[in-house]
Each structure stands twice: as C-alpha cells, then as structure tokens.
Amino acid sequence: MGAVSGMPTTEPTSTEDIAHPATYARAVPHAEFERRRREEPVGWVPEPALWRHSSAGRIQQRGSGFWAVTTHEAVMEVSRQPEVFSSARRGAFLHDPRTPADLDFMRQLLVNMDAPQHVRIRRIVTSVFTPRAVRSLADTVTRHARELVDGVLQRDTFDAVTDLAAELPLLVLADLLGLPRGDRHLLYRWSNNLVGFDDPEYGGGDVEVYRQTFAEAFQYALAVAVRRRAAPRDDLISLLATAEVDGRRLTDREFCQFWMLLVVAGNETTRHLISGALHLLLHDEQLRRRWLGGPLPTATAVDEFLRVVTPIMQFRRTATRDTTLAGTKIAEGDKVVMFYVSANRDAGIFADPHRVDLERTPNPHLSFGMGPHFCLGAHLARMETAALLDAVAPHLPRLATTGPVVRLESNFVNGIKVMPVGWT
Numbered sequence: 001m002g003a004v005s006g007m008p009t010t011e012p013t014s015t016e017d018i019a020h021p022a023t024y025a026r027a028v029p030h031a032e033f034e035r036r037r038r039e040e041p042v043g044w045v046p047e048p049a050l051w052r053h054s055s056a057g058r059i060q061q062r063g064s065g066f067w068a069v070t071t072h073e074a075v076m077e078v079s080r081q082p083e084v085f086s087s088a089r090r091g092a093f094l095h096d097p098r099t100p101a102d103l104d105f106m107r108q109l110l111v112n113m114d115a116p117q118h119v120r121i122r123r124i125v126t127s128v129f130t131p132r133a134v135r136s137l138a139d140t141v142t143r144h145a146r147e148l149v150d151g152v153l154q155r156d157t158f159d160a161v162t163d164l165a166a167e168l169p170l171l172v173l174a175d176l177l178g179l180p181r182g183d184r185h186l187l188y189r190w191s192n193n194l195v196g197f198d199d200p201e202y203g204g205g206d207v208e209v210y211r212q213t214f215a216e217a218f219q220y221a222l223a224v225a226v227r228r229r230a231a232p233r234d235d236l237i238s239l240l241a242t243a244e245v246d247g248r249r250l251t252d253r254e255f256c257q258f259w260m261l262l263v264v265a266g267n268e269t270t271r272h273l274i275s276g277a278l279h280l281l282l283h284d285e286q287l288r289r290r291w292l293g294g295p296l297p298t299a300t301a302v303d304e305f306l307r308v309v310t311p312i313m314q315f316r317r318t319a320t321r322d323t324t325l326a327g328t329k330i331a332e333g334d335k336v337v338m339f340y341v342s343a344n345r346d347a348g349i350f351a352d353p354h355r356v357d358l359e360r361t362p363n364p365h366l367s368f369g370m371g372p373h374f375c376l377g378a379h380l381a382r383m384e385t386a387a388l389l390d391a392v393a394p395h396l397p398r399l400a401t402t403g404p405v406v407r408l409e410s411n412f413v414n415g416i417k418v419m420p421v422g423w424t
C-alpha cells in the first residue's frame with residue numbers, strides 16, 4: 001500500500017517475544033503469557049529494535065522497555081488507579097513519543113488524557129453511545145448485516161474479512177458520522193495505515209505513510225466540519241464540530257484527533273472481533289454445532305468471543321510515582337503495559353480459560369478496558385457483532401475456508417487480514 005509495501009519492517013523474533021509485532025503475525029503467544037501469569041505477573045520486557053523508514057532513510061528504533069502486567073487482578077489494579085498509572089504522561093500506546101511535539105500532538109487524543117481534561121472532553125460524546133442511543137440504531141445495523149450477507153451469497157468465494165467483517169463497522173461508522181457510504185473505503189485505508197503501521201502490507205513502518213495518512217484524514221475531516229458548522233445535521237460530526245467545552249469550541253486539531261479516534265476505534269476493533277469469531281466458528285466443528293444448536297443468548301456468546309479474541313491486546317500507562325504492583329517495585333516514569341489478552345485467560349478468574357464456552361457467565365473479560373477510559377463503543381460493537389453473526393448463522397453450515405488465513409503484524413490489535421472462504 002505505502003511506498004515501501006512488501007518491505008520487511010522487523011527482524012526475526014522468538015515466539016516468546018511479547019513486545020515484537022512479528023510474533024503476533026504467527027499467533028498470540030498464549031503459552032508465554034501463561035508462564036508470565038504464573039512466574040512473573042508483573043515482569044520487565046526489553047523492547048526489540050524495529051526498523052522505521054522515512055525520507056531521511058532507514059533507522060532502527062527501540063522503545064524504553066516496559067513492565068508487562070499479565071494477570072487479571074494486576075490489570076484491574078492498574079486500571080483503577082489512573083492517578084498513579086497515567087494515560088497522559090507518555091500516552092496510552094506502547095510506542096513512545098519521540099519528541100515533546102509528538103507528546104503534545106498525542107495528548108489531544110481522548111485516550112491519551114487524564115482527568116480533569118479527560119472527563120470534560122469525553123462528556124461531549126457520551127450521549128451518542130448510551131445503551132438507549134445505540135438501541136435506536138438496531139434496525140439499521142441489522143439491515144446492513146443482512147444486506148452484506150445477501151451480497152456474499154451471490155458469490156462462490158469471497159474474503160470474510162474485507163467483504164463481511166470490515167464492511168459492517170465501516171457502514172455503521174459512515175452513518176454515525178454522517179458521511180457518504182462510498183467514502184467508507186477511505187476510513188478503511190487510513191485506519192489500516194495507522195493501526196497496521198508495523199505490517200509490511202499497510203504502514204510498512206514508514207513514517208511518511210503515517211504522516212501522510214494523518215494529513216489526508218485531517219484535511220477531509222476539516223472540510224466536513226466547515227460544512228456542518230454552516231448547516232448542522234443530526235450526526236456525530238455536527239456534534240463534535242459545534243460542541244463547546246468550558247465555553248469554547250474544540251480547536252481544529254482537537255476536533256480532528258477526536259474524529260480520527262472514532263474512525264480508527266470504530267472500525268478496526270469490531271472488524272477483528274467479527275473475523276476472530278468467524279475464524280473460531282469455521283475452525284472448530286464442535287463450537288459451530290453449539291452455535292447452531294441453540295437456544296443460545298447471542299449476547300453471552302459475543303462476550304465469550306470478546307474474551308477469547310481480545311481485539312485490542314494491550315494499552316499502556318506510565319507510573320506517576322514510585323509504587324508497588326503485585327509485589328513488584330515500579331519507579332516513577334516506568335512504562336506499564338496491561339495485557340488484556342493475557343488477563344482474559346487467567347485461570348484464577350476463568351475456568352478452563354482456553355476453552356471457548358459460549359454460555360460462560362459471569363464473564364468479567366477486560367476486552368473493553370476498565371476504569372475512566374472504558375470503551376465508549378462497547379454497546380455498539382456488541383450489537384454489530386451479534387447482528388452479523390445472526391445474519392450469517394443460517395448459512396454457516398455451508399461456509400468453509402478456501403485458503404490460508406493471514407494475520408496482521410501488530411502487537412496492539414489481534415487481527416486477521418485475509419480469510420478466503422466459499423460456499424460448499
């Protein structure tokens with residue numbers, strides 16, 4: 001996709017290297033997470049050197065290293081103390097900001113804020129994502145899901161990721177943001193470039209592709225904002241473009257960052273949940289029979305898919321003071337990474353954690369995070385996934401993979417890029 005498409009961005013790695021994006025292109029290293037939960041629930045991880053490209057050439061960058069938090073209890077402990085484990089200090093992403101300007105830019109994004117700013121900005125959009133507001137979208141979401149499935153029924157073979165799993169969240173996002181549906185492919189490309197930064201096929205570790213993607217997406221967003229300020233509509237962009245916080249509108253940059261967060265968070269994550277769920281159903285005959293055997297509350301099953309897939313595998317915090325976590329001393333300024341993907345398979349909380357139990361209740365998985373940054377789109381993501389799985393269900397017995405599944409090279413999202421399927 002970018003100028004360096006196909007160029008390897010990373011060095012080879014061992015299967016235990018939980019920091020390396022290439023590890024996850026093979027599989028999530030569950031055995032290593034299990035060992036860590038048992039032996040070092042909060043353990044230090046040196047970061048690998050990763051190749052980055054820019055017009056200045058090719059350089060290797062290495063992060064500061066971090067504490068990997070892998071048990072359910074310790075992840076909860078971090079999430080519940082935002083004043084000790086900050087999102088704003090160095091951002092919520094594993095990747096370290098390189099310069100003060102980088103950090104400044106990042107901090108305009110909701111996930112990278114702390115109270116009180118975080119509370120003020122988050123309040124602007126909470127009304128759009130309440131259970132009641134999301135329920136009002138149910139008919140449209142169901143219709144989109146059925147139309148997508150009707151579409152692929154006309155074809156012998158198709159790609160379960162691009163033609164189904166990616167399409168539904170993009171259509172819903174276009175509706176929610178009030179964009180022409182035809183523009184949804186722009187959103188797809190932008191979020192692939194950003195979230196797939198380390199993947200040779202998408203961002204390719206190319207800093208220019210990254211910058212260019214932001215520039216293009218921001219330019220698009222600002223043009224829409226100008227139109228909506230002149231003539232507001234009943235959509236999320238109008239809300240963001242006209243909202244006032246402390247008596248002033250969001251600056252253009254704040255507006256663009258918020259829009260970008262919704263574009264990325266609203267489509268990548270749900271895509272990977274849906275494709276992860278389909279992958280499990282297509283590769284596990286017993287599971288497929290259980291899904292089709294009914295009666296089964298779809299909502300309970302969707303939460304189990306959320307647990308075992310864990311579309312966002314980790315988020316990062318930074319210690320604001322010296323502290324202790326699960327008996328381990330953490331120093332002020334240390335990077336602390338909460339591995340939801342590990343906490344969700346903690347045998348102390350989930351019986352037989354590697355088994356997919358579609359009736360599992362209670363299911364206190366941490367896939368949407370927890371605490372003040374708890375995912376705003378949780379109800380919407382659950383609804384979209386349930387709608388798509390329900391629409392596919394009658395046809396599931398005839399659906400089979402027809403080629404190799406290709407995973408995303410990312411240590412952030414647990415993603416499948418390609419899943420060729422066909423009707424038998």
Ligand code: HEM
Nearest residue numbers: 092110111265266269270273315368369373375376377381
């Ligand atoms: C399966 C789908 C999804 C998963 C697994 C997921 C996961 C998460 C997680 C783990 C966080 C916490 C971030 C942190 O603690 O730093 C988060 C935050 C967020 N999510 Fe989601 N998400 C999903 C879908 C969505 C959707 C559909 C939207 C919107 C349309 C959305 C919007 C957001 C926003 C705006 C935040 C930031 C909240 C804040 O910082 O206060 N998410 N999400």
